[in-house]
Amino acid sequence: MEMSRRGFVASLGIMAAGATASLAGCAPSAPSDKNEMANTSTGAGVAAAGVAAEPASWDAEADVVVIGAGGAGLAAAVAAGQEGASVIVLESAKMAGGNTVLSTGMMQCAATDEQAAIMGVTDDSVEKHIEYYMQASEGMADRDLVTLMCTEAPNALQFMRDRGVVYDFVLGNGPIPFVDPDVCRPRIHFCATPNEEGLMGGALHIDVLMKECESLGVEIIYDAPGEALVRNGSGVITGVVDASGKTYHGKKGVVIATCSYDRNEEMARMFSPHMARTMEENRQRTCLTNDGKGILMGMAAGAALAGMGGALGIGPLIGGTPTLPGTPEVGGIMVNKNGLRFVNETGHYGWVIEQTYAQEQGKAWGIFDQTVANQGPAAVASAISGLGEDWDAEVESGNVFRADTLEELASQTGINANNLKSTVAKWNEDMANGGKDTVFEGRTCGMTPISTPPYYALPCLDYNLGGIGGLRINTKGQVLDTCGEPIPHLYAAGQAAGGVMVTWYPGTGTGVLTTMVFGLTAGKNVAAESEV
Template sequence: MTDSKFKGIKRRDFIKGALVGTGALALTGINSRSAEAAGVPKKWDVEADVVILGFGGAGACAAIEAADAGAKVLILEKQPQNNLINNTRMSGGIYHSPDPAGDRKALKEYAKAMFSGENIPAMLEGEQPDVSDGLAEAWAQFAPENVDFLKKLDPAFNTVAFSRFSGAAFPTFPGAKESKYRVYGSSFTNKADFNIPTMNSPKSEKMNGEAFFTVLREAVEKRKPRILWETPAQRLIVNDKGAVIGVVGKKKDGKEVCCKARRAVIVTTGGYEYSLPMRRAFLEGPGVEGWAFYGTPENTGDGIAMAMQAGAALAKVGKAASRIITAVPIRHHGLKMGLITDSVGGANSIVIDNYGNRYAAETLVTTDPSRYFFYKEAVKFDITKLMYPRVPSWMIFDDTLRSKGTITSLGISTAGFGFVPWTKDNMDAVKRGWILKADTLEELAAKIKEQKENRKLMEAANLVRTVGRFNEFCKKGNDEDYGRKTGTLGPVDKPPYYALPLYAGGPNTKGGIAANARREVLDWLGKPIPRLFTAGEISSALKFVYQGGGNLTECIVFGRIAGRNAAALKPWK
């Protein structure tokens, strides 16, 4: 970048310093729609009708829709072409596609309840009442088309039914029954097994998120957009009228490339799971060491920072699709990496706090409707001791559980895509010290107490008493303390014993930049920033509750809407 190529960059540089240099997040452009994010270049390096930032599920759907509308599309992606691993690809491939024969008004009501909640009698106020009606209407219109949309892109793609994720996760919400809500898995086979990695498998054998994203990626590539690989977007270019007219990217060689967007820019860069300053600023409790995520480490909040520089408002930024999961000392951007931990709440295990006490029915962690809220229990603050006694929590289990199943899912997420090594018998993690092992509960308590994060709080007598009490409940077939599901009441009684740290976390953050149903990014006055659109977890519609598969669903629904509306604009002059 040189002064001869750009005008008026001083304010931009100041903002960039405030965002990055201090680790704080400034709310820029609160009262102005003409915030200058970058000077307008005298010469453009690349031009397109629609410029999309990020090639994940939402970006792919936006690209497909924009291209089908006749727009010339350009995609900027920070990852290399031969190693594009995004949250969509790493996911379980679960998505929603309500029965088209269901009641559309009921579907709108159910969607509004999930997005904002103001149609639920017990709610004091809605999470996003200014835009929820439009968002719900869009969901009711597009979501029932999701199966057909994917099948038309690739007829070889198969939907897979899950009994565990069969319908509405919130059956008491308005419209839950009448909407005929449906949830499916993704596959090119006749099954979707979370424990079989298919990252490097032939297309005909791909499952889960790998299958889902394969459909989208191939559909995008058939439309032949220009893709600038290893070129992360750096800043939006805003003209003197406050319209976003392009973006500056940074190529692998360090040179900047100025990309003109004749119609619009769509930001689909994902959440801020691996942005240390944003996590510290936005997440509840100890946002850095008290949380972990099991999605791509490339989600560093870039789009949120860029949109803020252009005057974008924020919306419920602290929201996350999270429960409690384990994490390992493999760090990216200074942050430890998590793993799916659906084994929590299974037989022969309990969850305790740092003192050795149970604090909830463990089945709440992994079953609807509570599972994506459970992180709130994990980061609960003790207002008398002024500390977080459940950061981390500990999963205590015996050799029965260790030997009969794998703690994580080996086919998807961080284990399935090679970020975290894990073996089927869990013993490699034991050898690495990620899982603590002891012959007695007293010895296990001592090992937990030695861990820095326990802060020497563990009391052996508490742990022994807690396990003994739980085992008595197992004999009775009734958890008298917390009402845990009877079918999971297997005792913790076969040594050796194990302990696994658990942190608030999950696949991704959901809060970020504010947007309306047209997927126009909004400023702090609630007005659209001209020619700037967004979709995906960076601007998730699911602000009140989250149902598993919701992120992929909105990738399709709101990615398509963003692409369609961006392509419909007339080119600026």
């Protein structure tokens, strides 16, 4: 099945409903008979692990085969096409976009004209950007990959600018307690104005890539999930088998760009309990077809993994969410089941969510009073929380707790009552003595007492925006085996690859940036391979 770019634009509004929802278990399904997957006479036999032998003949071929038509896959296809390679992209859903089309399309970049013009920032540098990511990961990220990402970020941004995207909004991240403020700058670039077709954010980002693919003659095949890599007798990856058994020869190589395992509960239980919990409680905002098969195919071919164990999370944060434009600075604190504060509530949202998950049973509540509630649910919680505009309705439905006293509020929620009263008293004491938080000194906004009943408790539930970790790659985008050697002619990009992020999301604009930088890198380098 093929879809034109015009069809893509027309389908943006119904993408979630139209996306394929057939999610497999942990291992790619194997046929009961070696040839069961093949509905043609040339189909390859597929092993349960997701690697197939070469067929006698191929059903289709191109210089490069890309698995996945999200941001990373389309970027890889564009880069390969620009090098003169023919490209086939296999997409499991009914349209392109993946997680990227669901995103804001923001990208981080240092030392840009937009930073200077919009934010007055003229002292940023690529080196500071690199150091920010390394400190945020506590030194656990792959420095070579981080360096490539930050160094190539200006080129990724320029790629979009050259095709009409205007970044008219620049944002910063909230503070992280162990990251030097000197390496933090507003770097999140956002196109906040729709184009002539009414597209903005992730939809505009994907549309730009789709236009480029169309101009380069890239063939995108929908409803064609990759099922197995094809490997020849010399250990070289030479193609892909889709779920129908059709075989696609990538004469120069294959790029895995299938995103993460956002919808594969068994893989989440194996690699990321944090993500598994959001699945159990249906708190996901990801593409329905992100079943982790790309990562599993790479593993079956001998690939190593990197950066596993985390999740891209965002939640209904109390105290303000600095990375979300238009969110007011409000009051309130967060407490755990023991009634104690555990984080600067206005800090970096990824770090706040990481600390929330670390609490007993992963439970925390935002505590605030009627003064804050008067600003409305939209001021208190991020839009992704789904809260309505009527507090009474939210309380009646059990989404929010409300009581005339802190003791009663504690009884409703199971929070330790004595500690909750002491915690609120300490907060109010700080507010009365100059409005400075003496528990978490990095907090500077939402500095109002919690003293006007009734009192509210909002469960601080995290939402999964994607996985962290994937196939280990080098700076060429080559997938590495467990000995650190490249698997011949196999590449990966986006959230199917790991190493840049570790257990928590280091900031808005990182995910889309990885799709661009590593997609373009993989596409360019696979196109330079010799034919096999």
